[in-house]
Amino acid sequence: MRVFHRKRWLTPYLLLAPGMLWLALFFLVPLGFLFYQSLESGNIDFGYAFTWAWGNYSSAIRSYRGQFERSFEYAGIATVVAFLVSYPVAYWIAFRGGRWKNLLLLFIVAPFFVTYLIRTLAWETILSDNGFVVRILHDIGVLSPGGRLLATGTAVVAGITYNFLPFMALPLYVSLEQIDQRLIEAAEDLYASRWAAFIRVTFPLSLPGVVAGTLLTFIPAAGDFINAELLGSPTNHMIGNVIESKYKELLDYPAAASMSFILMAIILAMILLYARAVGTEQLTG
């Protein structure tokens, strides 16, 4: 007992240890290995050797600039659409859900009970050329004859939006749900209309959820390849598709590793800019 008391300062470290160990073993070590790999040169037949081959990075950018740009474009659009769809839903559940709150949240999470791949394959069927969606869109004239949904950028963005929607909706819900209703009453008491109260009080107070939701959606979306693979054509391929094929089909590990690092670096830079723009306060709530 006495020993325990004297070593009290150790407690936080002991509590941190399992997580740190896990991160070190399964994140830092592979990351280091990946970085090592990204600087190798050679080919699969004669083997790869570490040669400080920084050229892997410049050639990755030169050859796949389009896919990089498309990744951020699709991820950006999907994030914005997911935000626009989720905010009203989260708002409604948080403020008007009443005793149905938990059931409504379950509906948002429900698709997650089905595997990612299966869900996306289902969309492949739904959006296919002889599926009912395309047929209806043809009938009402939204799609021109011969126009299709599958194998278009629209389908890829729609797939990403759908797949990452809960990552947007749940943090938004949590931050909205925590807002004290009396603050909104106070705003209305101080001559703010419903809309002014939303803009001046509700929305600023939900910013931590907005930041968390956009990051949780944008980051995985930028590295996604499943949606482009199943719902897009090769012209819709994102950088994730390139990395996947380099690794698994072409076995060009250095190129795949260097592209992974470039993707990571760009995302990191974007988060820093974003955090600076909205204030780091919002990241931690």
Add this chain to the structure above:
Amino acid sequence: MAPATAEYDIRLIGLTKRFDDVVAVDGISLDIDRGHFFALLGPSGCGKTTTLRMIGGFEEPTEGRIELGGVDVAPLPPYKRDVNTVFQSYALFPHLSIFENVAFGLRRRGVKAGEVRRRVVESLDLVGLAGLEKRKPRQLSGGQQQRIALARALVNRPRVLLLDEPLGALDLKLRKEMQLELKRIQHEVGITFVHVTHDQEEAMTMADRIVIMNGGHIEQLGTPSELYERPRTAFVAGFLGASNLLEATVSGDDRVTLAEGSVVQLPHGMLAGRTGTVQIGVRPEKLRIGEGDTNSLSGIVTESAYIGVSTQYIVDTPAGPVTVYVQNDRTGGQVAAGERLTLSWSPESTFVVDAQEGTL
């Protein structure tokens, strides 16, 4: 202070609020004069907060009218009413500085920047917190947040200021301070204050008019001393301080007979035409030991408790147990349990309430 001609700031007419099958406020009518410090007092669940929220616009009345300066505002949303509220939890905006919190109402009304600055500073001065403009609410103590909430409401110079148990979260010492402070501020700005509280002492300290509510009804309206000296119902008598209520039968003009036969003289007109069974009341501190006053009762002391400033006795009389507070203004003279005591009181200290079973 009240103008001679009746000038009402707030007029409630048959105001009713039902939540599903619960009647929170049951058809109350009330006129609140301009410039008064008004308290809505009652136990929790009596409808006082619901009444305040209806005046503020946060609850829609089921029936009735709410007139502000002669105009029915019942259908208007809160932001279209010339009323501001100090909330129980203060409800300061956590993401805004103190300056922006106080400026919030002025900005929504499109007041010019220079004027906003001048009035925010002036209003922070009024509550004694000048210089805290740049802080965030969470950097202030509870008492300071309370004052900011007051400044944020008063800066708009509303017709009426509503206060929803604003001192509830403060500790006793701070609460006493704020009671006097609120009274001072009300005097200074001259705006009508409507203060909701369940604390009778708080209401008596601050308000110049008190409405006592119970079960969605108004029990009695009056000045603190009117309510204390002349409560009209057993509920009011019991809610505002301690009182002895004794069963009696009306036996003449301004006279009743207690159960054991002794006659009690009442102030002139106190019975107000009542006949049959009534209850008469006397405050414990208005009873004197010994003969001397017109009305008297005697009995055996069953309990005696020394509580510093006074000694509290419970005397078992033929008319029922009677509580007496005796000032300890001399040393000695304690009466022990078991001794016989005669108590007397003046007709002026006697009040009458309707005989009702189970009002307390």
